[in-house]
Amino acid sequence: MAFQILLQLTITGLAWGSVYACIALGFVLIFKSTDIFNFAQPELMMFGAYMSFTLVTHLRLPFLLGFLFCLVLMAVIAGLLEMMVVRPMVGEPVLSVIMVTLGLANVLRGCVGLVWGYEELQFPSPFSQEPILLFGAAINQAEVFTILATAILLVIFFLFFKYSGSGISMRATAEDTTTAFLMGINVKRVFTASWVIATVVATISGVFLASFTFLEPIMGFTGLKALPAIILGGLDSIHGAIIGGLIIGVAENLAGFYLEDYLGAGINEITAYVIVLIVMMVRPYGLFGSKEIERV
């Protein structure tokens, strides 16, 4: 029985971890190509989930169509936000840039509260509620699909960055913006593209998160746990972000079950932050991050 519980917790943890990994991926993508740390990422995830909720429940679109339509809408919104709000801030001090994205997060959270209210909403999950039995452990189908979808998404991204022209120009911009600009890469378009991609990934993860939990404005704080994931992995490492997300997802689920008796209820809510504090004491650049060399 103990093994079944462990398996169940691990798979739930991996599902949450995949969600964190997707948000973290968006964070790292934007950070690498534009040097902007986007605190509005969790809110964009939440906004995307609410948007597809409306498209599917109120406009009665079939789930897949509504979902795709929502991705397009979110991509347009992200592009506009990047051009209007974020682009004027490129090159400003770190704190100003962060505060702009925090302001953006506030605006998005307020819009969600204003339009959809603060009550929990039941997301029309496309997955069957019947659990799958695996070695005697009952596993939620939505969680399995989340893990699979994230894995597929990550493979697609890997191929995109490795082989496609846009992917290579994005990597070049991430490496050195000025040089990329001089080589004839349209840096502005890369900036917008990174926001669009990050938002689309966040929306996908938001829809998955909503289908195995509820839809509520607190989702933004859940998404904020992607931050420890990034820091754990190292700020500028995409595979670090993914591994960090999975570690945090699994760790908080296991801690929530096994440590609850010793450390009190709700310990899973701060496991991520405790882990990040410990890692920062030992490795100030995360597990996979590169140490910056500064010139004075």
Added chain:
Amino acid sequence: MAVTRFCTRTYRQDLRIFPSPAAKVALAVLILVLFCLPFFVGRYFVFVACVCGVSVIGALALNILTGFTGLISMGHAAFMGIGAYTAAILSAKAGFPFVPALLAAGLMAAACGAVVGIPTLRLKGLYLIVTTLAFQFIVEHIIYHWESLTQSDRGISLPPPDILGIKVDTYESFYYVIVVLAFATALFAKNIAMSRTGRAFVAVRDRDIAAEIIGVHLAKYKILAFIISSFIAGIAGALYANLLGLISPDHFTFNQSILYIAMIIVGGMGTVLGSIIGAIFMVLLPEFINAVSGPIASAYPGFSPRIGAVAVIVYGMVIILFLIFEPEGLYGIWVRIKRYWKPWPYTY
């Protein structure tokens, strides 16, 4: 000595707190206005003024850390919460009088600040931000879940403070306590900015490696900044607790931390006057929004649970608009106005 008529200021003159006699007069007028304020306005307004005062102290504390030293903290509300809960527990459960409880609150927060300060010696930028963010969430969690000590979301109610035997049980009387402490904090911040310590802070902010090379003891000044800032934040938290009379974990959340960063940005980073104006502005803003949205909420009762969202949106918009169009903050606007009127009535 220099003999030109213009711009002859010695270092001693440059280091004065009041650059001109006019500043002294302005300060005297301000003190008079603040002193007379409770006699002319209503009780609620005095309460709002008290909240302004507490926020001014809190914003000045964050300004020393973030504005002067450049260490960005997303855990400012956590330090205030530590101070508030220390004061509340000491005065409600152990029967401490006001002044020792206030000092204990500051010292407790400062001790926590020193502990948080140590890992920051190796952390920079975003890593530091997320570490302080982690601190914020952990403190929030402890306050919420350590029920035997903090009574969780039922909150702790404080007895009315008495200072050296005098009972301070009205907003009007507590207002004077807050104003005096806010003044003291502002003077302290202004002084520290012009001292050797303040210059070391600014050097660390501008380029910490360069500062270390010219002989600024990095570890000492970074931790010192944390200790000073969290001490003042703890005192602000304790004052807030005494002002409200009942504190709960909701008063010291992550959103509060962001609010304080917004205060120093909207006011103007790294300036004492800016923190003061910014704090007052950000406290009055929701009051203004409430005054406008209150009638709307009562006209459409079905809408009223969502009306809080409007305030959240306005907050966000204010931060974004200030950063894009007025990065110097309200202080920058104030300086521009002053410069514009300086040669008046001659416009050359």
